[in-house]
Amino acid sequence: MAAAQSKASDGTTSERRWLPRGTLGLRGLLSPLNVGAVACLVFIWWFTLHQLTKEHDRLIRDAEARTEVEAQAFGEYSLGSTRRVSEFLLDLRASWLAGREVFEQVIRERQEVVRDLTFQVSVIDENGMLLYSSIGPVTERVDLSQREHFRVHKESGGHDALFISDPVQGKVSKKWSIQFTRPILKAGRFAGVVVVSVSPEQFAGFANTLTVGKNGVATIIKDSGLIIARVPDPAVGMEKPPRKRQFNEPGAPETGSYRVVSGTDGVERIIGYHHVPEIGLYFLVGESVASVLEPFETYRHTAVVGGIASTLLIALLYLTLRRQMAERKRHLEEMRMASLVYASSSEAMMVTTLDGEVVDVNPAFTITTGYGAQEFKGQPSDAIRSECNERAVVDAMRTAVADKGTWSGEYLIRRKDGSEFPALLTIDTFAGSALGEPRRVALIHDMTEKKRAEEVIWRQANFDTLTDLPNRHLFYERLRQEIARARQAHTQVALLFIDLDRFKEVNDTLGHDQGDILLKEIARRISAIVRGTDTVARLGGDEFTIILPDLSDAGAAAPIIRSLLARIATPLQLGQESVEVSASIGLALYPRDADSAESLLVRADQAMFAAKSAGRNQWAVFTPALQRAEQERLRITSDLRVALQQNQLAVHYQPIVDMHTGKVRKAEALIRWTHPARGEIDPADFIPVAEDSGLIVEIGKWVLNEALDQLMHWHATLDDTLQVSVNKSPVEFRANATGDTSWPKVVMRRGIPPHSLVVEITEGSLMADNADVVEHLNDFHRAGIDIALDDFGTGYSSLSYLKRFDIDCIKIDQSFVRSLADNPKDIALCSAIVSMAHALRIKVIAEGIETEEQRAILVAAGCDYGQGHLFCPPVPPAAFEAFVVERQLAET
Ligand code: C2E
Ligand code: MG
Numbered sequence: 086m087a088a089a090q091s092k093a094s095d096g097t098t099s100e101r102r103w104l105p106r107g108t109l110g111l112r113g114l115l116s117p118l119n120v121g122a123v124a125c126l127v128f129i130w131w132f133t134l135h136q137l138t139k140e141h142d143r144l145i146r147d148a149e150a151r152t153e154v155e156a157q158a159f160g161e162y163s164l165g166s167t168r169r170v171s172e173f174l175l176d177l178r179a180s181w182l183a184g185r186e187v188f189e190q191v192i193r194e195r196q197e198v199v200r201d202l203t204f205q206v207s208v209i210d211e212n213g214m215l216l217y218s219s220i221g222p223v224t225e226r227v228d229l230s231q232r233e234h235f236r237v238h239k240e241s242g243g244h245d246a247l248f249i250s251d252p253v254q255g256k257v258s259k260k261w262s263i264q265f266t267r268p269i270l271k272a273g274r275f276a277g278v279v280v281v282s283v284s285p286e287q288f289a290g291f292a293n294t295l296t297v298g299k300n301g302v303a304t305i306i307k308d309s310g311l312i313i314a315r316v317p318d319p320a321v322g323m324e325k326p327p328r329k330r331q332f333n334e335p336g337a338p339e340t341g342s343y344r345v346v347s348g349t350d351g352v353e354r355i356i357g358y359h360h361v362p363e364i365g366l367y368f369l370v371g372e373s374v375a376s377v378l379e380p381f382e383t384y385r386h387t388a389v390v391g392g393i394a395s396t397l398l399i400a401l402l403y404l405t406l407r408r409q410m411a412e413r414k415r416h417l418e419e420m421r422m423a424s425l426v427y428a429s430s431s432e433a434m435m436v437t438t439l440d441g442e443v444v445d446v447n448p449a450f451t452i453t454t455g456y457g458a459q460e461f462k463g464q465p466s467d468a469i470r471s472e473c474n475e476r477a478v479v480d481a482m483r484t485a486v487a488d489k490g491t492w493s494g495e496y497l498i499r500r501k502d503g504s505e506f507p508a509l510l511t512i513d514t515f516a517g518s519a520l521g522e523p524r525r526v527a528l529i530h531d532m533t534e535k536k537r538a539e540e541v542i543w544r545q546a547n548f549d550t551l552t553d554l555p556n557r558h559l560f561y562e563r564l565r566q567e568i569a570r571a572r573q574a575h576t577q578v579a580l581l582f583i584d585l586d587r588f589k590e591v592n593d594t595l596g597h598d599q600g601d602i603l604l605k606e607i608a609r610r611i612s613a614i615v616r617g618t619d620t621v622a623r624l625g626g627d628e629f630t631i632i633l634p635d636l637s638d639a640g641a642a643a644p645i646i647r648s649l650l651a652r653i654a655t656p657l658q659l660g661q662e663s664v665e666v667s668a669s670i671g672l673a674l675y676p677r678d679a680d681s682a683e684s685l686l687v688r689a690d691q692a693m694f695a696a697k698s699a700g701r702n703q704w705a706v707f708t709p710a711l712q713r714a715e716q717e718r719l720r721i722t723s724d725l726r727v728a729l730q731q732n733q734l735a736v737h738y739q740p741i742v743d744m745h746t747g748k749v750r751k752a753e754a755l756i757r758w759t760h761p762a763r764g765e766i767d768p769a770d771f772i773p774v775a776e777d778s779g780l781i782v783e784i785g786k787w788v789l790n791e792a793l794d795q796l797m798h799w800h801a802t803l804d805d806t807l808q809v810s811v812n813k814s815p816v817e818f819r820a821n822a823t824g825d826t827s828w829p830k831v832v833m834r835r836g837i838p839p840h841s842l843v844v845e846i847t848e849g850s851l852m853a854d855n856a857d858v859v860e861h862l863n864d865f866h867r868a869g870i871d872i873a874l875d876d877f878g879t880g881y882s883s884l885s886y887l888k889r890f891d892i893d894c895i896k897i898d899q900s901f902v903r904s905l906a907d908n909p910k911d912i913a914l915c916s917a918i919v920s921m922a923h924a925l926r927i928k929v930i931a932e933g934i935e936t937e938e939q940r941a942i943l944v945a946a947g948c949d950y951g952q953g954h955l956f957c958p959p960v961p962p963a964a965f966e967a968f969v970v971e972r973q974l975a976e977t
């Protein structure tokens with residue numbers, strides 16, 4: 086890891102090393118393989134072209150040589166022919182001079198020659214007139230004095246030489262002919278001309294024996310450049326004027342060759358020529374380049390096919406090599422990466438032989454186990470096996486590795502110093518060629534941290550952080566296990582539901598920190614009492630549960646419960662204060678009361694609730710009656726919802742009178758419910774249910790609005806100083822109504838003097854979440870609404886509340902009023918309460934006054950107001966009005 090970091094820190098070089106190399110980069114292009122492949126291709130094509138050129142040149146050269154030789158042969162042969170004609174001319178001339186008869190004799194004798202070579206023999210006199218023609222008798226005068234040969238011989242001044250004429254077209258026959266002539270000399274003087282006409286094709290006939298191929302030609306050209314014979318197509322080119330050619334340039338060799346495109350037929354040819362100066366003729370043999378190169382075309386075709394085949398072969402070879410090299414490169418890269426990972430990995434790795442002998446370990450292995458690479462090499466890999474591994478795990482691992490070559494699982498590893506740690510061990514076998522011999526690689530992942538984290542998570546999920554007791558989740562798990570076990574063993578499981586009494590009070594007065602200490606102490610006390618097999622859990626808040634398995638009957642739990650109650654109730658020191666708390670405990674039994682964990686808990690809770698209702702520090706066993714009560718509560722809840730919608734509710738008013746004047750000063754609004762089937766239902770029966778279900782909030786709003794409507798009416802019709810008091814339950818405070826629905830806002834909106842509304846609260850509200858209630862009461866107070874503390878005398882530390890909250894009056898509870906007549910002590914207490922309240926400027930109302938005696942005592946004690954059946958029970962508005970009117974009348 087450190088190595089990797091240090092490499093990374095040297096910036097560009099290491100970065101470049103990690104960059105993928107561009108395959109199209111210059112370096113890639115100039116790789117030996119590419120260069121080799123291109124060189125091969127270049128060589129092959131160069132060689133092919135070279136061979137082609139060579140072959141081409143050879144063919145041309147051969148053709149040149151061949152045509153030269155043929156031209157020579159052509160020339161030699163024609164020279165021979167010319168000589169024969171020349172001799173024939175000499176013979177003819179001699180015989181002509183010997184007389185006509187001799188001459189005709191010679192002609193006849195030499196008929197063969199005449200027929201063979203010539204088609205005409207003629208004799209011209211010194212004036213150019215035709216004297217003789219072998220074609221037929223000369224019957225008319227034919228003037229040939231304009232013939233070239235005649236002029237040449239005449240002008241030569243008696244010089245005896247063979248003359249070969251330019252081709253001439255017969256005036257009669259229209260045939261072309263070359264005329265071989267000699268002068269007839271008489272006594273050295275010009276006396277006429279002997280003419281032998283030879284046809285060009287015949288003269289050049291030898292050329293037909295030459296192998297000149299397709300489009301080949303053989304031509305005889307005079308020194309002047311004039312064509313006199315040509316094979317084939319003898320007539321072609323005859324009429325062309327003489328012109329300069331390559332070979333008759335001054336200084337040109339007598340024999341040679343050249344290449345030319347024919348002006349006549351457009352064919353390109355190689356021409357071999359030979360000059361015979363003796364007769365002033367050039368002999369040319371031409372082969373068409375096309376026919377010369379005919380074999381070359383086949384050769385070229387073969388060579389190109391061969392070249393393409395070689396190219397394809399090389400391309401194939403190249404691609405194969407390239408793939409192999411890429412494969413090899415990738416393989417090397419993989420190897421490099423693998424060794425990099427091996428060396429720099431934070432995971433411990435160990436390489437062994439198939440027999441388990443250590444071949445190598447990586448640095449992380451040394452860090453993890455303490456074994457250095459050198460000291461551990463050659464050791465058996467088992468050296469790091471902890472003895473604490475289960476036999477079955479070790480065997481399973483060995484079998485899997487032997488059979489499949491791989492295994493992965495949790496394994497305890499022993500370090501060099503003897504300490505051990507849990508690891509995830511992964512073993513793999515590599516038969517790969519990269520390692521040479523087959524090897525096993527073991528990866529050891531230290532799971533200590535993971536296990537620790539898992540443990541923490543497990544604890545968080547299953548245990549209560551404050552008390553360290555199992556939480557609701559684990560509680561359910563254990564309870565289900567115990568129920569399952571009991572189901573099998575046909576035993577019973579008891580579940581205790583413990584709820585601390587008045588824990589909230591402690592929390593509120595002493596603070597949450599002290600509350601936490603209290604909970605911890607209670608948890609400790611509970612745990613100390615139960616058996617090891619029992620499970621104590623904290624469900625939340627001040628609720629605890631105990632699972633007591635293997636219980637014979639409910640009675641068997643009694644001693645435990647009693648000690649629990651006693652133990653919990655023992656005073657405990659919280660900071661400066663000595664605090665006493667008690668608990669209410671409910672008990673439910675599996676399978677008697679419920680058959681599932683969830684319902685068993687509900688039963689135990691119901692039993693606990695019953696215990697609490699029975700007056701705290703009590704315990705109760707679940708009974709079917711409790712269940713029925715619960716069902717009743719559920720029914721009331723649902724019926725109450727309907728009641729709200731169907732106007733089954735009504736508000737009655739009970740007058741509160743001035744104890745001294747007897748005048749009605751206030752009216753307490755009290756809800757009434759006439760159930761369509763069950764008739765009148767007591768508020769004491771449905772108000773607590775409405776509180777539990779939260780319905781009380783809606784009911785409260787409804788009652789307030791009814792009462793305010795009524796009050797406005799009465800202010801207008803009866804008495805505008807009348808106050809109406811409305812009960813507000815603690816739950817309503819918790820619901821925290823603010824905004825438009827809060828009572829002060831409602832009063833203000835309706836334009837009712839706030840002072841005419843009294844809100845009756847119980848100590849329960851004051852004990853609820855302090856800050857919130859104080860805030861609410863302050864709101865009431867600021868708005869001018871009076872606050873009355875209801876049921877005074879039934880609470881616990883009533884007087885302390887009077888000091889802490891802004892209370893306007895207290896209502897002495899009817900139970901207290903009832904005991905007045907029998908208990909003189911209560912009379913004294915009553916007087917004390919009244920005078921203390923008065924000292925705090927708090928008015929006192931006595932509730933439930935039923936007898937004149939009670940009234941008298943209360944008046945004597947100084948009570949300000951009275952309420953009770955003695956005056957008037959709660960009545961509908963009309964009756965209330967009647968009562969008030971009657972009272973007023975009575976007074977007057
Ligand atoms: P409370 O606020 O203490 O109301 C006085 C109770 O005493 C009324 O019972 C009333 O009928 C009764 N009472 C009055 N004078 C006498 C008497 O001389 N003798 C006897 N035996 N009883 C007398 P009620 O109407 O049954 O109400 C019971 C409780 O239900 C009330 O006690 C109050 O806490 C609650 N409650 C009634 N209406 C409402 C309501 O609209 N909202 C809320 N939150 N609670 C209400
Ligand atoms: Mg009341």
Ligand code: MG
Pocket residue numbers: 875876896898899932
């Ligand atoms: Mg009361």
